[in-house]
Structures are given as structure tokens and as C-alpha cells.
Amino acid sequence: MLEGPLKYELLHKDKHSNARRGRIYTPNGIIETPVFMPVGTNGTVKALKNSDLKDIEAEIILGNAFHLFLRPGLEVLKNAGGLHKFMNWDRPILTDSGGFQVFSLRDRKISDEGVLFRSPLDGSKIMMTPELSMEIQMTIGSNIAMAFDECVEAGAERKYVEESVDRTFEWAKRSYKAHTKKDQALFGIVQGGFHEDLRDRSLKQITSIDFDGFALGGLSVGEHYSETERILKHSGPKLPEDKPRYIMGIGTPLIILMSVENGMDMFDCVLPTRMGRHGTAMTWEGKVNLKAGKWKYSTEPIDNKCDCYACQNHTRGYIHHLIRKDEILGKILLSIHNLRFLINFVKEVRKAIEEDRFLEFKEEFLSNPNNVY
Structure with missing residues (x-):
């Protein structure tokens, strides 16, 4: 107790x-x-x-x-x-x-x-x-x-x-x-x-x-x-x-x-939900601006490594459409994703600490310049 x-x-x-x-x-x-x-x-x-x-x-x-x-x-x-x-x-x-x-x-x-x-x-x-x-x-x-x-x-x-x-x-x-x-x-x-x-x-x-x-x-x-x-x-x-x-x-x-x-x-x-409301996703490969026109025909999820509802059920192309039309659902889906990304991120951090490889994890993640923001 x-x-x-x-x-x-x-x-x-x-x-x-x-x-x-x-x-x-x-x-x-x-x-x-x-x-x-x-x-x-x-x-x-x-x-x-x-x-x-x-x-x-x-x-x-x-x-x-x-x-x-x-x-x-x-x-x-x-x-x-x-x-x-x-x-x-x-x-x-x-x-x-x-x-x-x-x-x-x-x-x-x-x-x-x-x-x-x-x-x-x-x-x-x-x-x-x-x-x-x-x-x-x-x-x-x-x-x-x-x-x-x-x-x-x-x-x-x-x-x-x-x-x-x-x-x-x-x-x-x-x-x-x-x-x-x-x-x-x-x-x-x-x-x-x-x-x-x-x-x-x-x-x-x-x-x-x-x-x-x-x-x-x-x-x-x-x-x-x-x-x-x-x-x-x-x-x-x-x-x-x-x-x-x-x-x-x-x-x-x-x-x-x-x-x-x-x-x-x-x-x-407040950053993950604020970014989500403004059309930006946090991913293992850096920020992704889903307002950008290049995602119009995309059939891939926000992040292939993510298990959140948004990634498992919707495409970048669909969320791009929602954000461009200022639909509330787009903001909800990106907020769910961004928070799940950070929660998964710290879960991986915890695992790295347990295995005494935190510095390796940090170095590998930051080796991608898109992840530095």
C-alpha cells in the first residue's frame, strides 16, 4: 500500500x-x-x-x-x-x-x-x-x-x-x-x-x-x-x-x-498538439508538413513505425485533404499521432537506458538532421 x-x-x-x-x-x-x-x-x-x-x-x-x-x-x-x-x-x-x-x-x-x-x-x-x-x-x-x-x-x-x-x-x-x-x-x-x-x-x-x-x-x-x-x-x-x-x-x-x-x-x-492543429506531424524521420501539396496522392501512413489510430486507419493523402479543408478531424488525428509518437519515443528511451545504450540511441536518432528541431 x-x-x-x-x-x-x-x-x-x-x-x-x-x-x-x-x-x-x-x-x-x-x-x-x-x-x-x-x-x-x-x-x-x-x-x-x-x-x-x-x-x-x-x-x-x-x-x-x-x-x-x-x-x-x-x-x-x-x-x-x-x-x-x-x-x-x-x-x-x-x-x-x-x-x-x-x-x-x-x-x-x-x-x-x-x-x-x-x-x-x-x-x-x-x-x-x-x-x-x-x-x-x-x-x-x-x-x-x-x-x-x-x-x-x-x-x-x-x-x-x-x-x-x-x-x-x-x-x-x-x-x-x-x-x-x-x-x-x-x-x-x-x-x-x-x-x-x-x-x-x-x-x-x-x-x-x-x-x-x-x-x-x-x-x-x-x-x-x-x-x-x-x-x-x-x-x-x-x-x-x-x-x-x-x-x-x-x-x-x-x-x-x-x-x-x-x-x-x-x-x-503543448507542442505536439499545437503542431497537430497546424498540420504538422512528428515522425521518426523528422517533422512532416501535411499541408504541403506533395502529399495529395499519398497512400502511406503518417509514420510507418507508428501504431496510433491515425496511422493504422488513414493515409497522408486523406489527412492532407482534411487539413487543407480545415476539418476538425484532421487536427484530431494529428494530435493523436503526435502524442503517441512522443509517448512511444520515451518508451524507447526507457528501453535504451535499461540496456545501457542511451547514448547510442541518442546518437542514432540525431544522426538524421531532420530530427533536430
């Missing part, structure tokens, strides 16, 4: 890198890691039914505290008995604290208390604090909640980043204190921008709190790939080994591989 809200088991470490194979136990099911997590911001992964998500073997999905707080609101979620019951999803859910969404708003004021902003729905003033973020996430009832943090822009000045690191630490302590839901795990988030010493400072601060897992935040915010790689190599392996490690907001195969190589376990991104 599971004791507490979450248990992490380290199953194997690759002999030639920091890649690791693990397992996370939650009251709503087991998560095999490394894992890609589809994003369901508003309590739904766009255009997909729950049965679609189970067919592609999604083990955990994300919800967003900020958006769910605005609509449908806490009273609706309380009345429904939490997000699992509201959306009829019985597998694990992780919720973002809403910090990234709040900081992406133009009209906001940050103070040590929290972030004051106007609701994008009706313009009313809202003060988002660590305490409110915890109240929202506890009401949602996700299996994993995130501490409220400040995500700074890629070009932020060092002095501001330094202040932000200390503010995030104070908010982390307040989040931990306000979080009282015993069957819900809480992860802390390491910040620090692109300054290695500030990353170390934040890591020391955040890991001093007994969180159930730890995340690297503030990456994939517009920086160059080389900067992401530098911070990942510096910070990833330093996170506690006995707890899950989550890098927020990344979803290309290239960055997933880089993250795994540096000890990360969990990833999420």
Missing part, C-alpha cells in the same frame, strides 16, 4: 550518462519514467477524448491552476469533487501552479506578497499568492501540485534574477506551509535564469525544503538552445536523486534527449 501521496523508485542508471529509469507511484496509478505528459490546460487535452488518451497510453496529464481558477472556478470544481471526477479521468494529474501564465500577462505587478493582475475574463483585480495557488490546486485535487514561483524572462538583468531567486524561495516556503492536502504531492521549482551560480543558490534553497519532487523552471522561455543545454548540464544532475525530477515546458525530441541525458524524468509541452 502506498504511504503518502507519492513514491519514487530508481530502477536503473545508464552506465555511460546521467540518464535514469524510474517509476512513480501515486494513488491514481503508476508512472514509468522518463515520461512525456500531455498538457490539458483547461481540464482537457485539446481535441482528444479520455479514451484517445488511454489508447495512446498517456500515464499522466497536466491541468493548469490559473486557467481552471478563472473558469470553471473553484466552486464548480468543489461541487464536482475535484478535477478527476469533473473530467472523468482516473489516471494521475499534475497541475502547474499558474506562475508561468500569470507572468506572461502584460498588466501585472509583482511584489513579495504575490502577483497582482487583472482577470483576462472581466478585468477584475486578482492577487495571486502562494497561499491562493495552493488553495486552487488542493481544490483541483491533482496528484502532483507545484509550488508558486516566479519565472523570469530570458533577457532579465542579473540583479532582478537574484531578487527573483530569493522571492521564489520565500514563496516556496509559504507554498509548503499552506499545502495541507496529505494525499497530494508538492514539487518545488528551481529558478535562477541563465546564471549558474544563481541556479546553484536556488537549488540549495529549494532542496532545503522537504518537497516530494523537484523541477527546473525558467527554461524554454525564448533562450537559444545552447543556453538551455548549458543550464541543464549544470543543474539537472545536482537535483536530489531519490525524488522525481521534472523539467517544465519542453517537448521536442532533441531537448527531451538532452534532458534525459542530464538526469531528468518528466517533461510536458
